[in-house]
Amino acid sequence: MVEKIKAKQVEEQVKMINIYIMGKHYQVPEGLTILTAMEYCGYRLIRGCGCRAGFCGACATVFNFKDDPQLRYDLACQKTVEPDMYLVQIPFFPAAKALYNLEEIEPDVEQILALYPDLVTCFGCNNCTKTCPQELEVMWFMSDALRGDIGEVATKSFDCVMCGLCAARCPQGLVPYNVALLCRRLYGRYLAPVSKHLEDRIAEIEAGKFDAELEKLEKMEKSKLQKLYDERDIEPAY
């Protein structure tokens, strides 16, 4: 497959570096990601691998270096391997998730605390922020949640891929990514301003406003449709 062939090509041109997977020594060509380095070493992944493009959070991982014990955090599909890296896989981490019916809850701080009461035990160690591979201000949006500033949580947490590293490192067992998800859903459902033009269009469609014209187009022969298409006016992109 493609990625495998690439690795082979790279092998001929580039120097090999030492890495350690679950403590075992391997040599891989420099320039691979943590994920492709593991595959180069022969790992066939089932867990810990999803979109392979930095969006799904499946491959969240920790690593450190031979002579530097401090843990670092990243997504295995995006992070390039470096010499003397110690790599692991985190296939799953248990974390609490509140159950709720969005239609029956209120967008306020009491509701957030009712669903995630442990939020008040945050003592501001900032480990969550330090672990975030998306470099989000996790501790700050947790404090926004504690104050009930739902819009601020939604904005600050928006790029969260829900990898779970923040929850894995929280000494209080809090689950910032699920708190943020609750807040974003509350914001979208209750606090975002309503789009009148969307409501109007839905009503028009339900009233059958476009049915006759659509039926005409569906029955139109291809050449006529092509002509309509070629001659249609195009709104400027900006």
Next chain:
Amino acid sequence: MYPLYMEESIRKVEASRGKRLKETLSRLTGEEKTPLLKKHHPDFIGESMRELLVGSNKGDRTPKEMADLLEGNSRINPDKIDLGKVDYDVDVLVIGCGGAGASAALLAQENGAKVLLVTKLRLGDANTVGAQAGIQAADRPNDSPIIHYLDTMGGGRFTNIPELVEALVKDAPSAIKWLETLGVNWDKEPDGSLHELSGGGASRRRLHSARDYTGLEEMRVLRDEIKCRQIDYIEFAPAVELILDDQGRVAGAILVDMEANELSLVRAKAVVMATGGMGRLHIQGFPTTNHYGATADGLVLAYRAGAEMIFIDTMQYHPTGVAYPTQILGQLVTEKVRTLGAQLANVDGEQFIMPLEPRDVVASAIIRECQESKKGIETPTGEVGVWLDSPMIDIIRGEGTIAGELPAMVRQFARFNIDIVKEPMLVYPTLHYQNGGIKIDTNGATTVPGLLAAGEVGGGVHGRNRLIGNSTLDLFVFGRRAGKAAAEYAKKVKPGSLTLDHVRQWQAELKKAGLADSRPISPLLLPNYARQPHDYLPDYTKPTLTVGQVKIA
């Protein structure tokens, strides 16, 4: 950071920027498009495809990689399966949990069905999360479902099934509303109107986005809703075969626990197939934007159960996959970069195609520019690409636009010391989407009773080329329709006794055609990227080893 020689080409891109900002290339006419596509689009490379020799689409052409799997050997031996031992008994089984599967599960549950959702990886691990640019819906006053219909048909070269397109465009605004009611945060203007952008082949601004994390935002919400409603789901448990009943209707599936290598049997009155696409087959050796599990499993299962396929000879190559840096080769550079104003430029900084043509056209133009005109830029590892001039966006729309609209792209390139606010991105087409699939009707019904399909695994909606933002729309329109229809069907149907005779017949047909020994085991389940083969393990890729239980290759 780009190598020095690439920086030299970037200087030319910068030098031509002023001129290009004033330069508008016109769109190609139908007559101009045809020769470009025929000469340069990968779908038209004859030797990349072959005819299917067995099954309901016998005689139809499809990429060789896909043909092998469609003609593959079953992972199970029907004689060793005890159909009397049912592990799960439900009304509706949904296979796959991206946007389509999740929508189908929610709607089936709302319509009174007992639902089981099974997925090969984690809940929500699907191409949906990687969808960045947005979702189309004609809801602005100067737009209408009529115009959306025309754009979609034209984009699909008028091969789309008209009534499916009608369903797509008419359901679109209510799909946006449905997602918002579930808590999706759309990009909006301060007055509440939706912030909408243009897209390739769209004649109005109708792309709804959530920064450039649109699919992620949709999937996070749907996944949460499934958990909140306590819909049953099983992860890392792909289906390896469908089960029929004695009247030829789909009546369940056989699952495998990929870690414990254990089979389980689901009896269901209806099955919704929502397994997505095939990017990980790397058709013609292309890299792909697709997630790890995109291996055409649903097509294989449905085909073996007798379902008819449509447009399986056409794939979408997204025009702008990453060509450099190598670590993220083939990953998606969202079309939103072009909708915001970035142009494409060659090694000399010249434009060569209107950047908002449909994807098949732009991809073909990039391939022509690199392969025929030799005006691409070669990377240190031998890839080739053209520039996507992202810095234009802030010049056109004001400083900060890129940071606000494209945080995922900024973040992804910043990891490699490339600042897309200041420097362009090097791109080349990448395998992105399966335009066709299992033939469906407006409620997701396939040609096999009891089997429905939705999302990328389905075919007909997009014809031979899908437009930007119509795939995520397809997920929610046809996912919801299929979920509802499956629940209604389940209320009426009286299931017969279970059988795997179709698998026996399939294997006999393969044998008769002389293919049994030369075809792999399918579904593939996962691509094999491990460089070192596990020599001490049995080689499950050899078809002669089909006897026995399940083969996790």
